[in-house]
Amino acid sequence: MKPQTIIDTSVDLCGPNSLTNQQVMYPFEFAPLNQYESYNGKFLKLKYVLSVRIMSKSHINPQEKEFALIIPHTPSLIQPINQELGIEKIIQLDLKLSKNSYALNDVVMGSLFIRLLHVKICRVEMNVIRVESIGRPLMEKSRTNFKNIQLVDGQLVKGDIVPLRFFLKNLQLTPTLTNIADIFSVNYYLSFDFIDEEGMKYNCATEINLYRGEKDQKDVRMIPPVNIVDLEHLASVSHLYIGESDHPTEEQENVGGSDNPTEEQVNSQPNEVPKQESDEDKLPSFGDDFKEEVDEETKQDDTPKKSTSNNVEDFIF
Incomplete structure (x- = not known):
C-alpha cells in the first residue's frame, strides 16, 4: 500500500525578495x-513531517523534520463490563x-464465572x-500478541470463579485508534483460550x-537552601583582631583609657614575675573525690591504670 497524506497544510513565512544572508527567525x-x-x-x-521549502x-x-504528536484524552463515559x-x-x-x-x-481487574462447561478444561490462558x-x-x-497470562492450571468445573488482575504499564501499547481518516483502525482485545485434555x-x-491519560506533573525545580542565621541580630565589626595578645579588647580600652600608659602608671605597678604553669596545673580539675581515688590507686600500683567515675567517662593517666 502506498503512503497516503491525511493532513496537508502550509503557511507563508515571508514574501519575495526578503531573504538575506543574516540569521532571521520566522514564527509560524x-x-x-x-x-x-x-x-x-x-x-x-x-x-507528522514538518517541511520547509524555499522558492528560488x-x-x-526542502528541509524536513519528523516529529511525534501525543494527545492525552480521557473518555467521557467509563462504565463496567x-x-x-x-x-x-x-x-x-x-x-x-x-x-x-x-x-x-x-x-485490568475483573473475573470469569463459569456457567456451563461440557468439556474437561485443564488450562485457561488470556492474551492481550x-x-x-x-x-x-x-x-x-x-x-500482534502482547501478553500471554495463564489464569488456570488444573481441572475447571462449572461454578468456578477465575479472578483477573494484570498490569498494562509494562506493555508497549498505544491508544485505540478508530477509523482514522476513513483509512485504518487499531483495536485491542482480551482473548481467552480454554484448552481441554x-x-x-x-x-x-x-x-x-x-x-492515553494525563501525565503526572512532577516539580523538578531545585529548592534553594534556607538561611538559618538571623542576620538582623548580627553586630557589625569595625576592627579585625588576629590575636588577643597583640590587641586589647574593647573593655580593656574603656577601662585603661589611652593605649599608651604613663610613666606613673608603669612605676606604680609592682614588679610581678610571671608564674610558670606546672604539669599539675595543666591537668583538668575533676573534683576532690576524684583526685583522692587517683592518689590511692597510684600508691597501690605504680603501673598506669584506667579509672572511672560517675562524672567522667574514661580517662587514661
Missing part, C-alpha cells in the same frame, strides 16, 4: 486541525471487568491482542478501549 502557527496521535505499528505508521530560481532541496461469552452448548461464562476503558498504565485494520471496509492486516482450544474475546 498552524490553525487547529483534526489531529491524530502518532502511531508506529507492525503494518501501519502515522507520522535555483533548486533548493458485564458480558456473556463462550461457545454455544460447550462453554458459557460471564465476564466482569471494572470498566470498559483503560489508561495505558492502568490495571492488537489488531490493525485498513481499507474500506476495514480488513484485518496484522495481529486433548489439546483442543476454545476461544472467546472481548474488546477493550485504551486511551
Whole structure:
C-alpha cells in the first residue's frame, strides 16, 4: 500500500525578495486541525513531517523534520463490563471487568464465572491482542500478541470463579485508534483460550478501549537552601583582631583609657614575675573525690591504670 497524506497544510513565512544572508527567525502557527496521535505499528505508521521549502530560481532541496504528536484524552463515559461469552452448548461464562476503558498504565481487574462447561478444561490462558485494520471496509492486516497470562492450571468445573488482575504499564501499547481518516483502525482485545485434555482450544474475546491519560506533573525545580542565621541580630565589626595578645579588647580600652600608659602608671605597678604553669596545673580539675581515688590507686600500683567515675567517662593517666 502506498503512503497516503491525511493532513496537508502550509503557511507563508515571508514574501519575495526578503531573504538575506543574516540569521532571521520566522514564527509560524498552524490553525487547529483534526489531529491524530502518532502511531508506529507492525503494518501501519502515522507520522507528522514538518517541511520547509524555499522558492528560488535555483533548486533548493526542502528541509524536513519528523516529529511525534501525543494527545492525552480521557473518555467521557467509563462504565463496567458485564458480558456473556463462550461457545454455544460447550462453554458459557460471564465476564466482569471494572470498566470498559483503560489508561495505558492502568490495571485490568475483573473475573470469569463459569456457567456451563461440557468439556474437561485443564488450562485457561488470556492474551492481550492488537489488531490493525485498513481499507474500506476495514480488513484485518496484522495481529500482534502482547501478553500471554495463564489464569488456570488444573481441572475447571462449572461454578468456578477465575479472578483477573494484570498490569498494562509494562506493555508497549498505544491508544485505540478508530477509523482514522476513513483509512485504518487499531483495536485491542482480551482473548481467552480454554484448552481441554486433548489439546483442543476454545476461544472467546472481548474488546477493550485504551486511551492515553494525563501525565503526572512532577516539580523538578531545585529548592534553594534556607538561611538559618538571623542576620538582623548580627553586630557589625569595625576592627579585625588576629590575636588577643597583640590587641586589647574593647573593655580593656574603656577601662585603661589611652593605649599608651604613663610613666606613673608603669612605676606604680609592682614588679610581678610571671608564674610558670606546672604539669599539675595543666591537668583538668575533676573534683576532690576524684583526685583522692587517683592518689590511692597510684600508691597501690605504680603501673598506669584506667579509672572511672560517675562524672567522667574514661580517662587514661
